[in-house]
Amino acid sequence: MTKLVDDALRICEKVNTHLGDLEDFADRFNYFGCGLVLLVCVFVVSTRQYFFSPISCFIATEVGGTNLLSYVENYCWVQGTVPITYTGRMPTNETEWLQLEEKKILYYQWVPFVLGLQCILFCLPRLIWKMLYLHSGTNGNILSQVVLRSVEVLHTPPSERQAAINEIADIAEYYFAKRFPRKISTGLGRFEYPRGINIIVAYLVVKVLYLINAIGQLVMMQRFLGFSAITDLAYGFSVLRDIVNGHDWQVTQIFPRVGFCYVELKFLGVRTNAVTAQCALPLNMLNEKIYLFLWWWIMAAACITTFYLCLWIFRFSTRNREANYVFKYVQLSTDTFTNYEDKEVENFAHHYLSHGGIFLVRMVRLNAGEQVAAAVVKAFWERYRLTNMDPLRRSFPLSNVPTAPASNIVPRDLYPQFKSFSKATPSEKEGADVDTIHTPAYV
Structure with missing residues (x-):
């Protein structure tokens, strides 16, 4: 038993390791949570429908033919059944049966396919987001790599974490150096396009797509199950209320367990005969629970999104x-922050990080936590101080720019979660270049 628990925890840890990307909880709830739930529903319904008998019919009048009952069951499954309560009046002729055609239930044959389609639809916004930030000139592939490496830092030995943080900062530095303001000409003149804003606009558009998808799926389920009124969009409330109040399908006519089927039989040389079959639909009991759960689950996805x-x-x-958000992490990540003015932090936030950099810091915090986010901001801040001290250094390769030594982020006794990135050891300080340490960038 212990081995099974350990294996399960190991698998969960591996899954969590690969979840790092430019996404938040709402995104994962949509494409991963809803997609997984729908995939399980597809498996359950398909197993019940195709490996077990989904319908069972009874014919009161015996009609000749050895395979007649099997034929009637298949016919009623394909053509659909009409829900009639036990106290309801049975049609007596073909005309009355034709009048009940509009009440015929046909959706249960298509349930697995519709659930599969819903699963695909929940994954589409993420695929669009991937294409947007990988192939639209937003440099999102660099940001995605930074977030993924930040998540990997959580599983890196403490002795190697600072080197991993420096590597993350090097990757991000390439993104910061690659950005440039775009000037757009209009009838009113030329204005500067904010740097990094395109990745944020693309992300918000994908958020809207997630929301449209969730609401659209609620409408699709409503239409698929035969609810036509606008008020039926809240059928999840209605079904749950009926279950709590003890109202079964005979009162609500929703997900009927029993249906009737009118079958015409043609025999050679005789007049056409007809039989009425009474069919049990145990699959509808499962469908009722599945769609009730899915309505609430997708409604939760819409609210979260x-x-x-x-x-x-x-x-x-x-x-x-944005500046206040960066200010918090700069204040946490260095004990020399008091020597700098607020305007310098604003310049760091608006011109060095810009919209894309702040978006990156937020994604690192959401995926890797406050500890890694503070360490990454510290590395960004040190590089900003270097470039601000000597702008000519920006033209040099990153390998030629000395990396600032680790500083006191916060005291260990006050913030034990930051102890992995705490003060450098005496041996590390002795090996550092004295002239570099005493430059204004590290004061």
Whole structure:
């Protein structure tokens, strides 16, 4: 038993390692959570439908033919059944049966395929997001690599973490150096296109796609199950209320367990005969529970996506909010912050990191945690101080630019979670270049 638990924890750890990407909880809830739930539903319904008997029919009048019952069951499954309560009036002729055609239930044959389609639809926004940040000139592949390496830092031995953080900063430095302002000409003149804003706009567009997909799937399920009124969009509430109040399908006519089927039989040389079959649909009991759960699950996805969409818009609504966000991490990551003015932090946030860099820091925090985010901001800040001290250094290869030694991020007794990135050892300090340490960049 212990071995099974250890194996399960190891698998979960591996899965979590590969979850690092330019995405937040709402994104994962949509493409991973909803996709996985729908995939399980497809497996359960398909197994019940294709490996077990999905319908069982009874014919009160005996009609000749050895395979007649099997034929009637298959016919009723393909053509659909009409739900009639036990106390309801049975049609007596073909005309009355034709009048009930509009009430015929046909959806249960298509349930596995529709669930599979829903699963694919939940993955489409993520595929679009991948294409946007990998192939649209947003340099999102660099940002994605930084986030992935930041997640890997969590599983790196403490002795190697600072080197991994420096490597992450080197990768990000390439992104910062590659960006440039875009000037757009309009009838009113030329204005500068904010750097890094395209990746944020693309991300917000994908958020909107997730929300449209969730709402659209609620509408699709409503139409698929035969609910036509606008108020039936809340059929999840209705079904749950009926179950709690003890109202079964005979009252609501939703997911009927029993249906009737009118079958015409043609015999050679005689008049056409007809039989009425009463069929049990045990699959509908399963469908009812699945669609009730899916309605609430997808509704939760829509609410979570709406919340995170508003949150991201709020985060990037003003420049001061972005500067304050960076200010917090710079203050945590260095004990020499008091020597710098607020304007210098604003310049670091708005011109060095810009929108794309702050978006990157937020993604690192969401995927790797506060500890790694503070360490990454510290590395960015040190490189900013180097380039701000001597702008000519920006033209040199990164390998020629000396890396700032590790500084006191925060005291260990106050913030034990930062102990992996704490003060450098005496041996490391002795090996550092004295002239480099005392430059204004490290004061």
